[in-house]
Amino acid sequence: MKFSRLKRKLGGLLGLDSYYWENRPNGLYCLNFHRIGLGADTPFDPCVFSCSSEELDKHLEFIKCHFTVITLAELESLVKSHSVPDKRYMCLTFDDGYIDNYTNALPILKKHNLKASFFIATGLIGSNTAPWWDKIAFLIKRYRPASLKLSGWKEGITSSACQVNDIREILTAVKSCKHSAASQIAELEAKFSHVSGYPDAEFMHWEHLSSLLDEGMEIGAHSHNHDILTKLTDQELFYELSHSKALLEEKLACSVTAFSYPVGNKSTYNEKVIEGLRNTGYQIAFNFLPGVNASPAATPYDLHRFPVAPNMNQRALKKMFSYTGRF
Ligand SMILES: [Zn+2]
Structure with a gap:
């Protein structure tokens, strides 16, 4: 059994949940969302839904009370100055670029006056073809x-x-x-003898991304084709890293220096991918593995994020943040 899971089990048995919550370490905590809404409402993949709009509203209220939410620009400043966090910082991130990030998440972020970053797989933007x-x-x-x-x-x-x-x-x-x-x-x-095609894809268009920026949100890259980067040739890898960045910067007139790895587990990025990110001008990169980033400056291309899943209540969030690894 992994140490954090054992600690969680023992903590629960010994009534130490609130002790570990109150004493969770300083560092950078990141939450990762994909789709916001109800999986039952889409003709597509229901597993990409992180939570409903109502749940997001509650999560953000909770985060505001217990963390200092910072932007990617502020995180990059921390990294550049080699600062070790002296409090519990939080970055809110959304991956892939689904339309509900704009229709459902943005109004709730605005209601709470919080800034989030949206990691975009550029090949999916404005495309009618589902992934x-x-x-x-x-x-x-x-x-x-x-x-x-x-x-x-x-x-x-x-x-x-x-x-x-x-x-x-x-x-x-x-x-x-x-x-x-x-x-x-x-x-x-x-x-299945399926010849009738597919419904239109449910992704944002470029004007939605412009509106996100106008509202003070930030944009990062999530590759172009959402392929697993470790499976690509050198040339394909360079294209995925550089083309997504160039497209976002050209279409949105902004600087893109943050990346999130498609799929994001340990087998989907390596030293070669990180070297590619450095050479292409990215400053930070996020994976899709839970954990507290004790010193983001020491691991700028390996920043951990907590995945949000449907039906998580505050107790589940507290446990997720309390019983986790430090990186
Ligand atoms: Zn993704």
């Missing part, structure tokens, strides 16, 4: 297979009583398969 995970979820929702096995998968998947779990399991199988997502979608389409 691979949304297409696969759409096919599963429409055809509801009782079981599924694609040619590159080691094992088949049998459907359960919970479609959201089935979709999550199928997407995990697709990600870990050696075949491309596009070829697995083609195989699924053939299996």
Whole structure:
């Protein structure tokens, strides 16, 4: 059992939850959201939803009370000055660029007078074509297979009583398969005799991103095609890092120096990717792993973020922040 999980279990048993919460360390805490709304309302992937609008409202109220929310620019100043945080800072981040970031999250951020940063996969902006995970979820929702096995998968998947779990399991199988997502979608389409296409994608357009900036929000890059960077050739990697930055800077007339790794677990970035970020002019980069950044200046390209999931209440948030690793 990992140390933080053991500590959490023991802390609960010994009644130490509030002790660990009150004594959580100084450092940079980051929250990461994807979609805001109800997964049941989309024809696409319900697993990308972090919380409902009502939950976001409550989360932000809680964050305001217990953390000092800072912008990416302020974080970059901390990094440049090699400062070790003397309080509990918080950065609020949103990944991918879904339209509900604008329609649902922005009004709630404004209500709380909080600034957040939005990490954009530029290839998805203004595109009507849904990304691979949304297409696969759409096919599963429409055809509801009782079981599924694609040619590159080691094992088949049998459907359960919970479609959201089935979709999550199928997407995990697709990600870990050696075949491309596009070829697995083609195989699924053939299996289901699907020829009727897909609904329009649910991403922001460039004018939405301009409005976010006008409201004082910040924009970072999340690659162009949302591919896993460690699987790319040197040339493809350079394109993903430089093209997304150049497009955002050109279309939005802003400087882009922050990046979040697509998917974001340990296998999706390495020294070569970090070197590429440095050479392309990025100052900081975020992963998708929980943890407190005790000294962001020491790990500017490996900043940890806490993922937000549906149905988390304040108690769950407190536990998540209390029982975690320091990096
Ligand atoms: Zn993403």
